[in-house]
Amino acid sequence: MSLEYQQEQKRVSSVMETIKEEKNRLEEETSRRKYEVIDIRKHFWEEVKVNTDTFDDYLETIIGLRQEAQALSVSQSSHQHATKRLSQLRRMEEIPYFGRIDFTEEGSSGQEQIYIGISTLSDTSGENFLIYDWRAPVSSVYYDYQPGPAKYETPDGVIEGNLEKKWQYLIRRGELQSMFDTSLTIGDEILQQVLGKGTDKQMHSIVATIQQEQNRIIRQDQGRPLIVHGAAGSGKTSAAMQRIAYLLYKYRGHLNADQIILFSPNSMFSSYVSNVLPELGEDNMQQVTFQEYLMYRLDKDFQVENPYEQLEYALTAANTPSYSSRVQSMQFKASIHFFKAIQSYRQSLELSGMVFKNITFRGEPLVTAQQLTEQFYRYDTSLRFPNRLEKLKDWLLKKIKEVQKEERAKPWVQEEIELLSNEDYHKAHAFLAEKRGYQREAIADYEMEPKALAQLIVYQKLKPLRKRISAYQFIDFKGIYKQLFTDPLHINNWLEVDAPDKWASICQETLNMLDENKLFYEDATPFLLLKELIQGFQINSSIKHIVVDEAQDYSPFQFEFLKRLFPATKMTVLGDFNQAIFTHASEHVNFDTLTNLYGSEKTELINISRSYRSTKPIIEFTRSLVPNGAQIIPFERDGERPALKKVTDYTELHDSIAEKVRALRQADYHSIAIICKSAEESYRAYESLASIDGIKLLKTTSSEYEQGVVVVPSYLSKGIEFDAVIIYDASEHIYNDESLRRIFYTACTRAMHDLQLYSVGEPSKFMRDALRDGLVETC
Numbered sequence: 157m158s159l160e161y162q163q164e165q166k167r168v169s170s171v172m173e174t175i176k177e178e179k180n181r182l183e184e185e186t187s188r189r190k191y192e193v194i195d196i197r198k199h200f201w202e203e204v205k206v207n208t209d210t211f212d213d214y215l216e217t218i219i220g221l222r223q224e225a226q227a228l229s230v231s232q233s234s235h236q237h238a239t240k241r242l243s244q245l246r247r248m249e250e251i252p253y254f255g256r257i258d259f260t261e262e263g264s265s266g267q268e269q270i271y272i273g274i275s276t277l278s279d280t281s282g283e284n285f286l287i288y289d290w291r292a293p294v295s296s297v298y299y300d301y302q303p304g305p306a307k308y309e310t311p312d313g314v315i316e317g318n319l320e321k322k323w324q325y326l327i328r329r330g331e332l333q334s335m336f337d338t339s340l341t342i343g344d345e346i347l348q349q350v351l352g353k354g355t356d357k358q359m360h361s362i363v364a365t366i367q368q369e370q371n372r373i374i375r376q377d378q379g380r381p382l383i384v385h386g387a388a389g390s391g392k393t394s395a396a397m398q399r400i401a402y403l404l405y406k407y408r409g410h411l412n413a414d415q416i417i418l419f420s421p422n423s424m425f426s427s428y429v430s431n432v433l434p435e436l437g438e439d440n441m442q443q444v445t446f447q448e449y450l451m452y453r454l455d456k457d458f459q460v461e462n463p464y465e466q467l468e469y470a471l472t473a474a475n476t477p478s479y480s481s482r483v484q485s486m487q488f489k490a491s492i493h494f495f496k497a498i499q500s501y502r503q504s505l506e507l508s509g510m511v512f513k514n515i516t517f518r519g520e521p522l523v524t525a526q527q528l529t530e531q532f533y534r535y536d537t538s539l540r541f542p543n544r545l546e547k548l549k550d551w552l553l554k555k556i557k558e559v560q561k562e563e564r565a566k567p568w569v570q571e572e573i574e575l576l577s578n579e580d581y582h583k584a585h586a587f588l589a590e591k592r593g594y595q596r597e598a599i600a601d602y603e604m605e606p607k608a609l610a611q612l613i614v615y616q617k618l619k620p621l622r623k624r625i626s627a628y629q630f631i632d633f634k635g636i637y638k639q640l641f642t643d644p645l646h647i648n649n650w651l652e653v654d655a656p657d658k659w660a661s662i663c664q665e666t667l668n669m670l671d672e673n674k675l676f677y678e679d680a681t682p683f684l685l686l687k688e689l690i691q692g693f694q695i696n697s698s699i700k701h702i703v704v705d706e707a708q709d710y711s712p713f714q715f716e717f718l719k720r721l722f723p724a725t726k727m728t729v730l731g732d733f734n735q736a737i738f739t740h741a742s743e744h745v746n747f748d749t750l751t752n753l754y755g756s757e758k759t760e761l762i763n764i765s766r767s768y769r770s771t772k773p774i775i776e777f778t779r780s781l782v783p784n785g786a787q788i789i790p791f792e793r794d795g796e797r798p799a800l801k802k803v804t805d806y807t808e809l810h811d812s813i814a815e816k817v818r819a820l821r822q823a824d825y826h827s828i829a830i831i832c833k834s835a836e837e838s839y840r841a842y843e844s845l846a847s848i849d850g851i852k853l854l855k856t857t858s859s860e861y862e863q864g865v866v867v868v869p870s871y872l873s874k875g876i877e878f879d880a881v882i883i884y885d886a887s888e889h890i891y892n893d894e895s896l897r898r899i900f901y902t903a904c905t906r907a908m909h910d911l912q913l914y915s916v917g918e919p920s921k922f923m924r925d926a927l928r929d930g931l932v933e934t935c
């Protein structure tokens with residue numbers, strides 16, 4: 157063991173001691189704070205003397221209350237703070253630090269050794285840093301430079317200097333297992349080790365091995381939207397997660413985790429990534445799928461098709477009669493043209509076209525839809541549209557007040573009074589007594605006034621109606637949306653381009669769905685947009701940052717919508733156009749759509765091309781499947797070439813797959829995915845492969861990423877990865893249409909170490925180049 161190694165081990169041990177000391181101190185503090193909080197809560201009302209007899213007593217009571225509440229809040233936040241730090245220290249006991257830079261600042265004589273870990277640690281004096289947080293300004297040198305001139309940005313300006321040396325450490329529980337001088341080693345030893353390992357149920361942080369181009373994504377903080385395009389496996393999701401941790405560090409005190417939303421593709425993905433931030437000592441951001449967001453905003457108005465049902469249709473219904481008009485509908489309703497058409501349509505409603513619902517009470521019409529329309533169009537058009545609606549609402553509520561008076565004397569009220577249960581009668585009595593100013597002990601003295609009771613009964617009966625009116629439920633949003641489709645020629649009033657040639661059928665199919673209170677997925681965002689434009693956008697200002705992962709799956713329409721919803725929110729958008737699997741997206745989403753959102757001068761674009769997930773032979777194969785694939789650079793990690801086995805029928809296919817699964821298990825692969833094109837194919841595969849021990853079928857409702865052997869439809873495997881992937885049937889009759897190329901690519905790029913393809917009959921033409929160039933082994 158070299159002297160240097162011994163010294164480093166000594167330092168590790170001394171740092172471990174400091175961690176232990178701080179941990180002990182904090183353990184004592186958290187337990188003290190905990191009891192403090194319990195104690196304050198327990199004696200809260202003993203400490204505050206409530207007396208409101210005179211104004212001074214009242215003031216004293218308020219001051220007392222405030223002091224106690226403040227003491228409670230201070231103790232609670234100190235407790236939270238200490239608990240959070242404690243969990244950081246527990247992680248640091250596992251890995252105190254992973255890197256070091258020897259940096260000489262310009263103008264300074266001495267070289268400084270900077271050790272980098274997941275969090276800062278000072279010595280007991282508090283004056284010297286033993287470890288720097290990986291997010292500290294100086295730590296960026298570690299990720300950005302090789303020995304030589306280097307610089308980093310601080311809030312006070314740029315610091316220049318020379319990076320003398322850079323070290324990587326592998327420390328586990330106080331033991332220095334290895335250390336590398338990265339200026340001497342070729343390749344990234346630690347990254348090799350990390351990537352060579354098996355998959356886990358959850359994604360891990362990558363702070364020890366962040367690559368330079370990923371570091372740009374993590375620390376970029378200039379333009380409002382940051383758009384990242386990167387190959388499959390290039391670390392987009394990883395970079396996004398570390399970026400959130402970075403922003404939470406940089407804006408500590410101004411930005412909380414619950415002010416960040418991650419839009420993720422599905423719940424399985426959400427659970428897969430949910431470990432990264434806690435691992436870095438940060439709270440998790442909010443996570444939501446676009447579908448969940450739509451459902452929340454649509455307020456159960458409709459039964460909405462989910463995106464996977466739409467995709468499944470696109471993948472399996474090619475031979476049905478309405479297929480081509482439906483696909484046209486998906487594409488058109490996802491376009492920016494339709495977005496603009498909706499905006500113009502809403503504009504046209506200023507003068508005519510609003511549809512309202514009849515207002516009825518006890519089966520009788522109170523105000524008809526026609527009366528509402530007339531009243532609405534009486535208001536001055538110079539008023540903002542939502543303000544006119546508000547006036548209409550107030551007018552309606554006033555009408556309800558009048559109705560309330562008229563109804564009191566009607567016979568139904570008397571009948572209701574007679575039918576009141578004892579309990580309800582007493583409740584009404586107590587309520588009215590209190591209203592008349594009777595003290596609690598004198599309530600019995602109050603003699604019920606029949607008129608007041610009648611008034612109360614009518615008031616209660618009208619309550620739901622008033623609630624509906626206040627929530628604008630008198631607007632017939634469905635009727636308004638329907639008007640876009642009732643006459644196929646109407647759309648030309650608002651559309652700047654030609655309507656799709658199958659527009660008449662699209663209109664009919666949309667109306668059929670609306671009549672059943674259903675919405676195609678492609679109608680959900682347009683419907684919501686129209687609703688929001690009518691009511692006035694409910695802008696979300698509490699959210700400060702949104703991160704959209706798998707951005708290629710969003711339509712231009714959806715992006716415009718998000719921009720409207722979060723107008724002042726910073727945005728990070730990450731995607732890979734080669735994985736655009738949704739029919740709506742494949743034609744439209746590209747960099748231009750995204751940069752046009754805010755204008756290219758305001759948008760920061762980063763393109764990353766190195767891919768880390770898979771072995772080099774797998775990447776060489778997968779990149780041959782897509783146009784521009786040559787730009788994807790594999791990380792140098794050895795492995796077997798992907799293998800393609802041609803079988804004659806499904807019996808042979810299932811036998812071969814079962815045998816392969818056995819072999820992969822023996823090779824110690826823990827997560828093995830049999831990826832199918834659709835849910836329909838997955839189900840068939842699962843049934844036929846049921847003899848494989850522990851095999852599971854993943855569905856759109858699955859909320860956890862499962863290890864073991866799983867059968868999964870291609871689109872559900874998005875964003876996640878497996879030790880080994882088996883493509884169930886990569887034959888030409890399954891993957892024939894050009895529109896399926898991206899799905900095929902997405903499925904194959906899920907493999908980390910091993911990729912096996914099977915084909916019943918001729919293999920898909922997508923593999924032609926790979927077969928020609930020997931990138932896949934045939935057997």
Ligand SMILES: Nc1ncnc2c1ncn2[C@@H]1O[C@H](COP(=O)(O)OP(=O)(O)OP(=O)(O)O)[C@@H](O)[C@H]1O
Pocket residue numbers: 347350351360362365366367370386387388389390391392393394395732768769874875876877905
């Ligand atoms: N710098 C890194 N250090 C260690 N592991 C990394 C690094 N970058 C990426 N990886 C690993 O590579 C794999 C792929 O990363 P990630 O899922 O973030 O890529 P992606 O670009 O989002 O992929 P996709 O678009 O295919 O879903 C993960 O296992 C991740 O941990």
